[in-house]
Amino acid sequence: MITRPSTHFLPRLSRVRGELHAAALDAFVVTHPANIRYLTGFSGSAGLVVITQTRCDLVVDFRYGIAARAAIASSRDLESAVKVVIPPESYDDTLVALLRESEAFRIGIEAAYLPVSRFNRLSMALANGVPTQHSTPDPCPILVPTERLVERGRLIKDADEIGTMKEAGRRIAAAALEVPALVREGRSELEIASDIEAILRRVGFERTAFETIVASGPNSARPHARPGARVVAAGDGVVLDFGGVYDGYCVDLTRTVQIGPSRPEFRRLLEAVAEAQTAAIAAVRPGVLASEVDRAARDVLTRHGLGEAFGHGTGHGLGLEVHEEPRVGRSVTGLPETPLEPGMVFTVEPGAYVEDIGGVRIEDDVLVTQAGCEVITRTANR
Amino acid sequence: MITRPSTHFLPRLSRVRGELHAAALDAFVVTHPANIRYLTGFSGSAGLVVITQTRCDLVVDFRYGIAARAAIASSRDLESAVKVVIPPESYDDTLVALLRESEAFRIGIEAAYLPVSRFNRLSMALANGVPTQHSTPDPCPILVPTERLVERGRLIKDADEIGTMKEAGRRIAAAALEVPALVREGRSELEIASDIEAILRRVGFERTAFETIVASGPNSARPHARPGARVVAAGDGVVLDFGGVYDGYCVDLTRTVQIGPSRPEFRRLLEAVAEAQTAAIAAVRPGVLASEVDRAARDVLTRHGLGEAFGHGTGHGLGLEVHEEPRVGRSVTGLPETPLEPGMVFTVEPGAYVEDIGGVRIEDDVLVTQAGCEVITRTANR
Numbered sequence: 001m002i003t004r005p006s007t008h009f010l011p012r013l014s015r016v017r018g019e020l021h022a023a024a025l026d027a028f029v030v031t032h033p034a035n036i037r038y039l040t041g042f043s044g045s046a047g048l049v050v051i052t053q054t055r056c057d058l059v060v061d062f063r064y065g066i067a068a069r070a071a072i073a074s075s076r077d078l079e080s081a082v083k084v085v086i087p088p089e090s091y092d093d094t095l096v097a098l099l100r101e102s103e104a105f106r107i108g109i110e111a112a113y114l115p116v117s118r119f120n121r122l123s124m125a126l127a128n129g130v131p132t133q134h135s136t137p138d139p140c141p142i143l144v145p146t147e148r149l150v151e152r153g154r155l156i157k158d159a160d161e162i163g164t165m166k167e168a169g170r171r172i173a174a175a176a177l178e179v180p181a182l183v184r185e186g187r188s189e190l191e192i193a194s195d196i197e198a199i200l201r202r203v204g205f206e207r208t209a210f211e212t213i214v215a216s217g218p219n220s221a222r223p224h225a226r227p228g229a230r231v232v233a234a235g236d237g238v239v240l241d242f243g244g245v246y247d248g249y250c251v252d253l254t255r256t257v258q259i260g261p262s263r264p265e266f267r268r269l270l271e272a273v274a275e276a277q278t279a280a281i282a283a284v285r286p287g288v289l290a291s292e293v294d295r296a297a298r299d300v301l302t303r304h305g306l307g308e309a310f311g312h313g314t315g316h317g318l319g320l321e322v323h324e325e326p327r328v329g330r331s332v333t334g335l336p337e338t339p340l341e342p343g344m345v346f347t348v349e350p351g352a353y354v355e356d357i358g359g360v361r362i363e364d365d366v367l368v369t370q371a372g373c374e375v376i377t378r379t380a381n382r
Numbered sequence: 383m384i385t386r387p388s389t390h391f392l393p394r395l396s397r398v399r400g401e402l403h404a405a406a407l408d409a410f411v412v413t414h415p416a417n418i419r420y421l422t423g424f425s426g427s428a429g430l431v432v433i434t435q436t437r438c439d440l441v442v443d444f445r446y447g448i449a450a451r452a453a454i455a456s457s458r459d460l461e462s463a464v465k466v467v468i469p470p471e472s473y474d475d476t477l478v479a480l481l482r483e484s485e486a487f488r489i490g491i492e493a494a495y496l497p498v499s500r501f502n503r504l505s506m507a508l509a510n511g512v513p514t515q516h517s518t519p520d521p522c523p524i525l526v527p528t529e530r531l532v533e534r535g536r537l538i539k540d541a542d543e544i545g546t547m548k549e550a551g552r553r554i555a556a557a558a559l560e561v562p563a564l565v566r567e568g569r570s571e572l573e574i575a576s577d578i579e580a581i582l583r584r585v586g587f588e589r590t591a592f593e594t595i596v597a598s599g600p601n602s603a604r605p606h607a608r609p610g611a612r613v614v615a616a617g618d619g620v621v622l623d624f625g626g627v628y629d630g631y632c633v634d635l636t637r638t639v640q641i642g643p644s645r646p647e648f649r650r651l652l653e654a655v656a657e658a659q660t661a662a663i664a665a666v667r668p669g670v671l672a673s674e675v676d677r678a679a680r681d682v683l684t685r686h687g688l689g690e691a692f693g694h695g696t697g698h699g700l701g702l703e704v705h706e707e708p709r710v711g712r713s714v715t716g717l718p719e720t721p722l723e724p725g726m727v728f729t730v731e732p733g734a735y736v737e738d739i740g741g742v743r744i745e746d747d748v749l750v751t752q753a754g755c756e757v758i759t760r761t762a763n764r
Contacts, residue, residue, distance in 0.1 A: 044606065062693040063605045066737070090714075111499035116491070116527050119498045145498050194583050201576050206608070211589055223445045224426065226588070311444040332471075355448070 008160045010077055012039055015153050017053055025144060026104035027052045029095065032113040034320040035150040040082050042068055043248060048091060050098050059085045059094055092118070096125045104141060111145035119143060148325075155317070155325045156343035161249065162367065165318070165345055168246035169365055169376030171203045172253050175244070176379050180257050183238050189214040189227035192240070200244045209243030209250040209322040220256070220359035223312055223351060232259065237266050237358035239351075243322055250322040252347050253377050254363035269306070269352050269360040276300040276350040277362045280314055284348070284366055284373035290338045291331035297350040298330070306352040315347040318365055344368040345376070390542045392459055394421055397535050399435055407526060408486035409434045411477065414495040416702040417532040422464050424450055425630060430473060432480050441467045441476055474500070478507045486523060493527035501525060530707075537699070537707045538725035543631065544749065547700070547727055550628035551747055551758030553585045554635050557626070558761045562639050565620050571596040571609035574622070582626045591625030591632040591704040602638070602741035605694055605733060614641065619648050619740035621733075625704055632704040634729050635759050636745035651688070651734050651742045658682040658732040659744045662696055666730070666748055666755035672720045673713035679732040680712070688734045697729040700747055726750040727758070 016039065020028050030036055030049040037043045040056070044064040050057045060068045065086045072078050087094035099107055107126075109119065126141045157165065175196070182195045193212040200208055215225035217236040225239075232238060236259055243252035256273070258266050280297035294314040301310045313329025316322075326338040328346055349363030366373040398421065402410050412418055412431040419425045422438070426446040432439045442450045447468045454460050469476035481489060489508075491501065508523045539547065557578070564577045575594040582590055597607035599618040607621075614620060618641055625634035638655070640648050658679040665678035676696040683692045695711030698704075708720040710728055731745030748755040 066604055067607075109498065111502070112497050114498050115494050116496050116498055116501045117493035117529060120493070120527065145502065147499055190583065194580060198576060198580065201572065207593055222448055225449075 008158055009039065009041060010081060011158070012153055013051070013056060013081060016051060016150060019149050019152070020051065020053065020108065023108065023144075023146065023149075025106050025108040025146070027099060027102055027106075028108040028146070028149065029099075029114075030110060030150065032110050032150070034324075035110065035154075037248060037320055038150060038154055041078065044068070046091075048095060050095065050102070052102050052104065055102065056082045057085050057098055058082050059087055059091060059098070061091070062086060092122060092125065096122065099126065099141065105139055106144050107141055108146040108149065109143050110149070111147055151325060154319055156341055157319065157345055157367075158343070161319065162343065162345075164247050164249045165251065165365075165367070166376050168205075168244065168249055168251040169378075171205065171246060172200070172242075172244050172251045173377045173379040175199045175203045175242075176253055176255055176377070179240055179242075179255060183216075183232060183240070183257050183259060185232055185234055185259060188229050188231050189216055189219070190229060192232070192238075193227040196240065196242050200242065203244075205244030205246055207245050209245050209252060212243075213239060213241035213254075215239040215241075215359065217358065218355075221353045221355050221357075223353060223359065223361070234259065235261055235263055237263075237269075237360065239359055239361050241361065241363065248320055250318050250320070251365050251377060252318060252322060252349075252363060253365065254349055254361045256360045256362060263357075265357050266360075268304075269309075269354065269357060272301060272304040272306055273350055273352050273360045273362050275304075276310075277348055277364070280348045280350060281364070281366060281373065281375060284340060284368060286340055286342055286368060286370065288340050289331070290326045290328045290340060290346075293340075293348070294329050297348070301350060301352060306354075309352040309354050310350060311353065312351065315349055315363075317344065317346045319345060340368045342368050342370050390540055391421065391423060392463060393540070394535055395433070395438060395463060398433060398532060401531050401534070402433065402435065402490065405490065405526075405528065405531075407488050407490040407528070409481060409484055409488075410490040410528070410531065411481075411496075412492060412532065414492050414532070416706075417492065417536075419630060419702055420532060420536055422454075423460065426450070428473075430477060432477065432484070434484050434486060437484065438464045439467050439480055440464050441469055441473060441480070443473070444468060474504060474507065478504065481508065481523065487521055488526050489523055490528040490531065491525050492531070493529055533707060536701055538723055539701065539727055539749075540725070543701065544725065544727075546629050546631045547633065547747075547749070548758050550587075550626065550631050550633040551760075553587065553628060554582070554624075554626050554633045555759045555761040557581045557585045557624075558635055558637055558759070561622055561624075561637060565598075565614060565622070565639050565641060567614055567616055567641060570611055570613050571598055571601070572611060574614070574620075575609040578622065578624050582624065585626075587626030587628055589627050591627050591634060594625075595621060595623035595636075597621045597623075597741065599740065600737075603735045603737050603739075605735060605741065605743070616641065617643055617645055619645075619651075619742065621741055621743050623743065623745065630702055632700050632702070633747050633759060634700060634704055634731075634745060635747065636731055636743045638742045638744060645739075647739050648742075650686075651736065651739060654683060654686040654688055655732050655734050655742045655744050657686075658692075659730055659746070662730045662732060663746070663748060663755065663757060666722060666750060668722055668724055668750060668752065670722050671713070672708045672710045672722060672728075675722075675730070676711050679730070683732060683734060688736075691734040691736050692732060693735065694733065697731055697745075699726065699728045701727060722750045724750050724752050 047060040214227040216238045219225040241254040276297040283296035315328035317324040351361035353359035429442040596609040598620040601607040623636040662679035697710035699706040733743035735741035
């Protein structure tokens, strides 16, 4: 379950400890799986991490114990930094015991992920553990909601992550070259989706990053259509949106093809969206706001009379999750803006969806560099 | 996105309204996708439902608007019961506006799913909306944590769900018949997993219910191993655990095969686990506690000296989610016991994992009936 014994986990853990210090937190409980993986390499579906200035405990259940212990033991860095704990009964009983032992008073939790019920149960369990027989009662430990404490680090990919994501980008670009040939009259959306997923496996992805989208004809006008029994017919536009996970990291790519005979009104959509994508990619460089990248795409489509037909954002961050920061969309009142920085990786995927003509979306993944950006999914057939 | 216009949604909505009445709630906000689908048929990945005694609003964004509106309009029952709302800005602004309009005071939320941060933001937004200029201030609306309000209904499948799940069971059983032939010396775990997934699609599943497990040789001793590059070798035991989603409903099946030459110590594991599964299935009938089904399997394995080798529960409920109620495991202090009732559907999947011998798991899905149970995944090759 832990794939790469390496030293890049320690700087990540140090950064989080700096955040704990800044927020006057004595301990921090990580429950979001992508954040657990980022900090410890552990990639099982269940587990939690408790971080203090002196300890890092990875709590995983029986099912993952063998894998987690073996992997931690294989790296001297991880072995000294992270202790694997197998909970004798429930995760949260073990968590409460670890927190009591640490004598932490202000305990950060991941408010974007921890459900209200678990927050309430943990709060009560921590309160119950405080001895009340003293004349001066000990203060009761409190759970402090935090947001983006780990995510702020994940937003800027380190050298190791960039290497992995570039390799993933090369592989999905290679897969994309094979995709247009799969789209032929008489084949169903589901058959094409199945073939795309087989190609993704063959080029080395461990799994798909999301349910592959093959949306043909009228379905192409629905940005999140699921592949179905519909058979591709002459004149159809077909949106093909697929993603793969490589060594834990997600890449995501969309191509739109039209099978003959060519329809000029669909061709017009294709050209406008391609132009919008080119403009958005050209706008990417350090210091620019993510919303300006969105506006670059949106301005082109608006000029083509397709502003209303582009009903989603221009892109989303990629990494251990297929949707993460930065959000690349219109600026929203009350939401802070993200200025781009080298090391950010995100999709650029404008689209236009018109009910009687069809839909078009073109998506590539970019890495922000010092000079501008690098398209990590570059193919010849865009 | 809404697949079946039908009348079975209305009784589900009525049951929830009865629960609201009993809990003195004026409104209920459903955010868990499986619960949204259960109540409205809407199966997109984002959305929310607001239920009062007189209204049911399904809030879905632009991407799903066309599909949701078309489907709701196709069923007179749904059309009269559910109103589709496309949020002009954010989901939660629309939610707060709907709640204010309803003049609800006590508003139930799904505490097992709603994250702390969203709970806090919604609470503040509702408090901000209360006019403060009156001499007698209006009471501030409050969010009330609820648990299992929709899930209590989902626990007992209705006739429509039973029909769907039996069909899904037949299909995955048919797929299982083809699986042993895929396991041959020289083939990698990933190749075998890919072939299993292609079979699942061919027999009619819309997607896999989880990442297919193919765990060979030493990997078989890890209950949640992921398929990798390891090539199957002579003498290996291979655990094959796969699931499919059919019309939204999940089924889940495991077979373990050993390729020659036969190893008596592995054969002994296989026979003990098969005996444990038979005993557990024989224990299933209305009124029996789920923990007694677990004990039936555990007693057999303990008698064979394999009690310690069986480190997980005997099963889990199936339905719109691949892990739902009932939990079929040891009784846990403080957790209420579930007496079985007709209409429950769950897996029976004892296993034994011994590091130097390998692992075995055998899994089928059962429906509790008046008389006992029906194995909905029955195959000849178990």
